[in-house]
Amino acid sequence: MVADLIESVVKILFIFSVNIGFFSPILGWVERKQSALMQDRVGANRADVFGFTLIGLFHPIADAIKVLTKEDFVPEGADRLFHTLAPFISLTPAIIAFAVIPFGGQYVLFGHHVNLIIADLDVGILFIFAFASLASFGAVLGGWASNNNWSFLGGLRASAQMLSYEVVMGLNIIGVIMVYGTLRLSEIGAMQVNFFHWGIFLQPVGFILFFTCAIAENKRAPFDVAEAESELVAGYFTEYSGMKFVMFWMGEFLEIVTIAGLITTLFFGAWHLPFVSDRMLVDFFGFAGPDGANILAILVNIATFFAKVLFFIWLQMTIRWTLPRFRYDQVMRLGWKMFLPIALINIFITGLVLLVK
Amino acid sequence: MSDTAKDLHSEYMVINMGPSHPVTHGTVKFLLTLEGETIIDMKVDIGYLHRGFEKMCENGTWEQVMPYTDRLNYVSPLINNVGYALAVEKLIGIETPQRCQYIRVIASELARISDHYTNIAASGLELGAFTAFLYFVEARELVWDLIEMLCGARVTANYVRIGGLKNDLPDGFKAKTRDVFKRCRELWADVDHLLTKNRIFIDRVRNVGIMPPKDAIAWGFTGPCLRACGIPYDVRKFHPYLVYDQMDFEVPVGEKGDNFDRYAVRMEEINQSMRIVEQALDKLPSGPINVDMPEYRWQSKEDISNRIESLIFHFKTVTEGIKPPAGEVYSAVEGANGELGFYLVSDGSGKPYKCRVRPPCFPLTAAMPKMVKGGFIADIVPTFDMINMIGGECDR
Numbered sequence: 092m093v094a095d096l097i098e099s100v101v102k103i104l105f106i107f108s109v110n111i112g113f114f115s116p117i118l119g120w121v122e123r124k125q126s127a128l129m130q131d132r133v134g135a136n137r138a139d140v141f142g143f144t145l146i147g148l149f150h151p152i153a154d155a156i157k158v159l160t161k162e163d164f165v166p167e168g169a170d171r172l173f174h175t176l177a178p179f180i181s182l183t184p185a186i187i188a189f190a191v192i193p194f195g196g197q198y199v200l201f202g203h204h205v206n207l208i209i210a211d212l213d214v215g216i217l218f219i220f221a222f223a224s225l226a227s228f229g230a231v232l233g234g235w236a237s238n239n240n241w242s243f244l245g246g247l248r249a250s251a252q253m254l255s256y257e258v259v260m261g262l263n264i265i266g267v268i269m270v271y272g273t274l275r276l277s278e279i280g281a282m283q284v285n286f287f288h289w290g291i292f293l294q295p296v297g298f299i300l301f302f303t304c305a306i307a308e309n310k311r312a313p314f315d316v317a318e319a320e321s322e323l324v325a326g327y328f329t330e331y332s333g334m335k336f337v338m339f340w341m342g343e344f345l346e347i348v349t350i351a352g353l354i355t356t357l358f359f360g361a362w363h364l365p366f367v368s369d370r371m372l373v374d375f376f377g378f379a380g381p382d383g384a385n386i387l388a389i390l391v392n393i394a395t396f397f398a399k400v401l402f403f404i405w406l407q408m409t410i411r412w413t414l415p416r417f418r419y420d421q422v423m424r425l426g427w428k429m430f431l432p433i434a435l436i437n438i439f440i441t442g443l444v445l446l447v448k
Numbered sequence: 449m450s451d452t453a454k455d456l457h458s459e460y461m462v463i464n465m466g467p468s469h470p471v472t473h474g475t476v477k478f479l480l481t482l483e484g485e486t487i488i489d490m491k492v493d494i495g496y497l498h499r500g501f502e503k504m505c506e507n508g509t510w511e512q513v514m515p516y517t518d519r520l521n522y523v524s525p526l527i528n529n530v531g532y533a534l535a536v537e538k539l540i541g542i543e544t545p546q547r548c549q550y551i552r553v554i555a556s557e558l559a560r561i562s563d564h565y566t567n568i569a570a571s572g573l574e575l576g577a578f579t580a581f582l583y584f585v586e587a588r589e590l591v592w593d594l595i596e597m598l599c600g601a602r603v604t605a606n607y608v609r610i611g612g613l614k615n616d617l618p619d620g621f622k623a624k625t626r627d628v629f630k631r632c633r634e635l636w637a638d639v640d641h642l643l644t645k646n647r648i649f650i651d652r653v654r655n656v657g658i659m660p661p662k663d664a665i666a667w668g669f670t671g672p673c674l675r676a677c678g679i680p681y682d683v684r685k686f687h688p689y690l691v692y693d694q695m696d697f698e699v700p701v702g703e704k705g706d707n708f709d710r711y712a713v714r715m716e717e718i719n720q721s722m723r724i725v726e727q728a729l730d731k732l733p734s735g736p737i738n739v740d741m742p743e744y745r746w747q748s749k750e751d752i753s754n755r756i757e758s759l760i761f762h763f764k765t766v767t768e769g770i771k772p773p774a775g776e777v778y779s780a781v782e783g784a785n786g787e788l789g790f791y792l793v794s795d796g797s798g799k800p801y802k803c804r805v806r807p808p809c810f811p812l813t814a815a816m817p818k819m820v821k822g823g824f825i826a827d828i829v830p831t832f833d834m835i836n837m838i839g840g841e842c843d844r
Contacts, residue, residue, distance in 0.1 A: 129579055130579050132582065241463075244825070319826070321470050321573075321576075321829050322826050322828070324469065412579055413577075414576070414577070415580075415652060416575055416648070416652070418652055419824065421651050
């Protein structure tokens with residue numbers, strides 16, 4: 092009982108510190124630095140402590156101090172309650188969604204069974220979808236409560252876009268679920284121990300569609316019509332400042348991480364190295380004794396998982412800094428007239444293949 | 449759906465886009481009437497950058513107008529310099545030396561290149577292609593390095609003088625130009641890869657902001673926007689000035705007159721302008737850069753010390769300004785955005801009686817409602833970028 096409690100607390104603290112403590116501040120820096128590299132610029136390098144800039148890594152700290160000391164501005168005529176609530180609604184689901192994503196397999200440690208996932212729900216994937224759709228309320232409420240026409244238009248765009256792409260995303264997932272026969276993400280991960288059973292090989296079309304829809308769901312370029320700065324100033328968060336503004340940004344960055352984690356779990360072998368099973372890892376580290384071998388295997392698996400996550404974060408950033416923005420109606424047309432039929436055909440073909448097998 | 453709309457009370461959304469809006473750079477206001485995202489009506493409100501350029505000109509000498517012209521189209525000030533100088537010279541009847549004319553051509557084309565870079569870069573930025581923006585800004589910086597080498601300033605050039613130039617080409621200019629153009633061509637190819645065949649970019653600009661050729665002429669379009677409609681009107685070809693008739697260059701034209709054609713025309717004009725600069729540098733004759741008319745153009749220090757005529761006119765032109773004969777003149781050059789015309793009236797005194805500018809982007813801005821009505825808010829972005837409205841020139 093106590094061991095279970097300790098395990099849960101450790102796992103929650105780990106994911107929480109990785110996400111809130113590491114990814115959300117560091118991604119702001121990564122975004123600046125990567126875009127700078129891509130664009131022949133120097134990037135963030137001004138914040139310094141006694142002259143040391145540490146390749147700009149002090150910027151997240153400087154930013155944090157800045158946003159915490161900024162005036163929390165609520166525009167005249169705005170709905171104070173919902174205006175304040177909106178950033179919370181957008182940030183919370185992004186944090187929670189990671190609870191059902193496995194970052195490692197199952198191990199025996201000091202006679203205790205360890206499962207490297209915070210909440211091993213049997214409807215894990217549905218849980219993520221449920222919370223992802225909650226996030227759209229944040230955008231809609233933020234746009235509506237700000238009493239600003241630009242925010243309002245941004246909120247409208249965000250709601251329409253997120254709802255449409257959720258449909259397609261859900262249909263893409265059905266292909267994956269059909270192949271693996273489970274909604275539990277830890278099981279889907281465990282089944283990909285065989286390199287040729289990785290989701291990317293079983294559902295290649297599903298992967299491309301899912302990745303695209305996930306970026307659209309997260310409202311990042313080229314799908315950032317909801318906050319298109321050249322059209323709608325800043326879309327639904329035009330009237331936000333200080334910490335509330337940053338909460339929208341943190342939500343966006345954490346969703347990048349969640350998307351990367353989900354893609355890794357569903358399509359890229361979760362925590363597995365190619366051609367290496369958990370059993371082989373533990374045997375390989377046999378020299379360290381049973382517990383030591385398990386600890387080393389855990390570390391390798393977690394590192395593998397987060398390396399893959401980092402790769403997909405990098406990929407999303409690269410896409411964001413390469414492509415121009417769609418127009419609103421084009422985003423909708425793409426979602427409903429291109430992706431939806433393709434997703435349906437994908438399900439049909441998957442079903443056919445499963446039936447023949 | 450339509451029945452519901454009839455029963456429900458609904459009204460259009462009226463919204464101010466600008467003057468402080470990310471897309472309305474150059475400071476302009478659009479008063480939009482929207483149905484959802486569709487533009488029902490649009491009113492353009494200009495004048496936020498009005499500084500009274502034309503009135504200021506009447507209170508200075510003819511030569512003091514030159515720095516003001518830098519602030520017209522501040523993205524390509526050298527062309528404004530050349531345009532104004534040519535107009536005054538036409539009024540007086542000065543034929544400048546060959547070398548001066550070649551250098552003016554080089555300066556104009558460098559300014560045109562930097563203007564087109566800025567325009568395409570900004571359009572990319574506003575359509576979300578931030579990387580393309582910075583690639584062309586780098587290219588523009590390099591061209592500005594050349595302009596800095598030429599006249600000491602990067603933006604407000606103030607390089608051309610009535611009857612000549614401030615100074616001759618610096619040493620090593622040709623070699624530096626070769627280096628700069630080499631890098632610029634690489635960057636051009638990069639941006640070409642990033643945008644020209646990019647499906648998202650094409651979707652955003654194709655068939656948006658269409659202006660039929662007939663309407664374009666009726667609205668007074670000139671420059672790249674007119675050429676995008678398929679009409680090869682270019683002042684440099686139709687009314688050659690300076691030594692453009694001795695240059696070998698093409699005038700690119702579009703087919704549809706939409707934003708993509710405007711983009712493509714500008715991209716190609718960058719190449720053509722580079723060709724012109726290279727030819728002019730190759731053919732550059734030696735000789736004086738200033739006309740030998742002491743009453744209109746300051747002479748060299750040596751002449752002022754040694755020739756009584758030069759000394760007297762130096763004194764007179766500094767205190768009273770040059771005095772073109774009474775009369776009026778209209779002279780146009782091909783600005784980066786189109787026909788940039790100067791209409792000058794002289795009453796024979798040391799100050800212009802009237803200095804009127806025909807800004808190329810004024811008719812383009814006026815046609816904005818025609819081009820975007822019925823489209824989406826998002827269509828304003830590429831259309832407004834591609835007409836390249838420059839506040840300093842439009843509002844004066």
